[in-house]
Amino acid sequence: MTTTAKLLLHCPDRPGILAEVTDFITVNKGNIIYLDQYVDRVENIFFMRIEWELASFLVPQEKIEDYFETLYAQKYGMNFRLYFSDHKPRMAIFVSKMSHCLFDLLARYTAGEWNVEIPLIISNHPDMQHVAERFGISYHIFPITRENKAEQEQKELELLAQHRVNFIVLARYMQVVSQQMIDAYPNRIINIHHSFLPAFVGAKPYHAAFERGVKIIGATSHYVTTELDAGPIIEQDVVRITHKDSVQDLVNKGKDLEKIVLSRAVQKHIERKVLAYKNKTVIFN
Amino acid sequence: MTTTAKLLLHCPDRPGILAEVTDFITVNKGNIIYLDQYVDRVENIFFMRIEWELASFLVPQEKIEDYFETLYAQKYGMNFRLYFSDHKPRMAIFVSKMSHCLFDLLARYTAGEWNVEIPLIISNHPDMQHVAERFGISYHIFPITRENKAEQEQKELELLAQHRVNFIVLARYMQVVSQQMIDAYPNRIINIHHSFLPAFVGAKPYHAAFERGVKIIGATSHYVTTELDAGPIIEQDVVRITHKDSVQDLVNKGKDLEKIVLSRAVQKHIERKVLAYKNKTVIFN
């Protein structure tokens, strides 16, 4: 497997961007293996994801970012990010007391499905320590109270920095993440909410769904922003229920949704297929 | 086809109800062709739908209701309804300016899919008159303003009574139905709302869905109650969208959802498979 570069960008739409960028790569002997672009015609923004093999690319890997910045980003007012396939992003998992999402993430990790490192798991409870141990991953407990929350999060941030964590997955972490954490990981904290957002924001969505008598329930994975359950949505899915389903049945059916929806979102994030813009996402596929 | 009786009932759960009711039918030589029952163990309510052939039934058709009332309903505190397959319910359609739900209902009606009569269509606009004419159904226009609303609805009610209408289908009728109409047709006005309720209650749900950046949109059919878009849900369904979909794309994709979801709900209502209880529905299948 040759190393590839993945470039994600957005900028005001103008004629010629696509042609110039692809030209830059092909002229320099990069072999494009993926290209997807999209123009938001309401906002007039151009979005692009392009991936190419570096084997014969004439620009040295460590200089690509600089070249691109100088040649195109300034000219077009681009906001861009460049990733390389030989760099493994480092992911922390936050969890509370439920194991289903955690198991699903670690099973994929162990099976080598994802190009990611998981150096640590953080929790506000000891319950999931046994899961971490089964997979040989360090487990750090930070009990949270109203009084110690800021202080504990500060310690968590230090631990995350120490492990050079790039992004965080909240695998049914039952604590609201505060501003300082979000600022440290903008559009890099992925949450799973156990409802079809924006329906049933907040606590106990399955109880609320049961009370309302809906015929379908859902789960939503999104980037965490300071407004609760209101960040850019990455992935959603639903499952049909009936009047025969108790709240507990909803919880059980929902678990399968939650883990699949969260893992799909994490995978897209790892593959650099998500581009958050304002409060929405562009998902390349 | 022999005539059948359909009995829907609910009452506080007690041992023996099911046995007694089925015994009543079989002892009197009724051939049960459908039975479904369900116990809500939170509310402790027993729900049942039973259908049997009357060909050899010993109790005369016109006396069944009276017998059942005397023998069982009083004893168990039952709320029940009895329907016969040789009676065609009469349905009115209310429509405004969009044709997709109207066409779908009338196509099924014309194809003889449903055991129903549609004696008239009511609208606040003339736009759909041509559709009514294609299907040979009378079309009555009642323009609605804030000032004339109560008066116009009164005239509509008289027209509905005159046509002996049993239930109403709002096929994208863009007017809030008022209390007097709801009281005249309790749990007998079926609406289609163009969102996955309870998300995006009220006007312009596709715009709201677009703004929020959801990855799935839905449609919801429900009985109309005095609280807007909050009545008992009969049926819901969803379709996946992407960031590439404009508001107009959502509208277009939504149309297919709306007509299918509405028609499914209407069909269940006609087949007497819906039992509304408090603000939820039991759907027999």
Added chain:
Amino acid sequence: MTTTAKLLLHCPDRPGILAEVTDFITVNKGNIIYLDQYVDRVENIFFMRIEWELASFLVPQEKIEDYFETLYAQKYGMNFRLYFSDHKPRMAIFVSKMSHCLFDLLARYTAGEWNVEIPLIISNHPDMQHVAERFGISYHIFPITRENKAEQEQKELELLAQHRVNFIVLARYMQVVSQQMIDAYPNRIINIHHSFLPAFVGAKPYHAAFERGVKIIGATSHYVTTELDAGPIIEQDVVRITHKDSVQDLVNKGKDLEKIVLSRAVQKHIERKVLAYKNKTVIFN
């Protein structure tokens, strides 16, 4: 609404195609409003759909095809098609005895959802004449027997030519279309098969699905080729069933699937979003 050009093409993948084609359009002052491309890395084929506004385009509309052929198609060995939004494709519907797909197509047509003309309906039975009349479309009956089939199809072909028909939709047309018809309309005859192909090819798929005890049924829309039910698939969808569903229930549930799946496929065809290649389709969205 300004006129747009839609260009669909495929050719062996080489560096620079995308850049050259977009450059051709932007240099000549065409405003690109849609672009999607895809590379089949197994077959090494480049596929592209691009749409641009002609208002300020420097190449006259009637010369675009010629220019493109000369400048790019020959160079890259492209297979391409060019369409203009000011040209309405003409579509014929073939139907037998079932109305659900026919009604759905005509309802959309009447509502102006599609940029299409429907000059005629052809059938092997008189049953659907009343539907054609409701929508004011001419209805031509060609009864088919084993003996007269070739002859009748010949007459149909003449009628289609006379009405300058561009493509054909088989809306549950219960006759196998023969070679001569397929040759006259290659990848331009759209069929709906009432199963989730390749399961249950051929006659009576709902009976076969019932016998097999599947838990989900489907419908498939595809281009007709000489091998029965084996042409390039455009669209599929499914619906869940249970052991309680009789064959008749499958037929009824299937009808909703069939009409939606067929209409989605027809819409994609009309919008020039389908590109058939070998026995598969590329669907632009």
Added chain:
Amino acid sequence: MTTTAKLLLHCPDRPGILAEVTDFITVNKGNIIYLDQYVDRVENIFFMRIEWELASFLVPQEKIEDYFETLYAQKYGMNFRLYFSDHKPRMAIFVSKMSHCLFDLLARYTAGEWNVEIPLIISNHPDMQHVAERFGISYHIFPITRENKAEQEQKELELLAQHRVNFIVLARYMQVVSQQMIDAYPNRIINIHHSFLPAFVGAKPYHAAFERGVKIIGATSHYVTTELDAGPIIEQDVVRITHKDSVQDLVNKGKDLEKIVLSRAVQKHIERKVLAYKNKTVIFN
């Protein structure tokens, strides 16, 4: 939690069965907490699942089967099975080289989601030993060749008997199970096939789906019978794909389907909600 009895039965349909069975339970002071029945009107077979609390039941637990046999089963020609909630069924997992289904089963087991014991895992390869070890379950390797197959299966059967295994789950076990194993566990071997059966029976279904150009792929869980991939279907589900998906993408998307579909089937089996009849299943819910 009080102990409950679960009774599943089927017999030729006759009037009065339901009334008699429910009467037997209520007269003997059993509290019915679940009842579902269904009549196959083509085959004229009555199916029933009933569950009741034993706390005040007058018939001793160990005599219920005998009483029921004498009083009803002989009279109605019933085929019935009686299960008690205080008995944990014992399940063996067979696996080859893929971990996704295995992890999903063991995660649920470890989380206590299921009333089941998993005393052992059997494999034809050593690859999944590490997974078994993480969960502390014994792992037995029986390499299979054409020559030793009968012999190895005989040893497996002895091991299963020794561990008092009640049913077997093939979690992507890549060996055809032979007649002797099926006879020992009739309708008690649950397989997951990675296609939407009956499409793509046999080996490499994702390759076949890719070749055919389907727009949706599926997974099917079924009881194993002697005809390959043709046993009674318990559960199916599907996921949408596009022309952009490579075979490897289908494999990856399929993995999520497979594990969810298999686990749903296993759960229904454990909860005694599946009743196989001829080559189909009745699924109580």
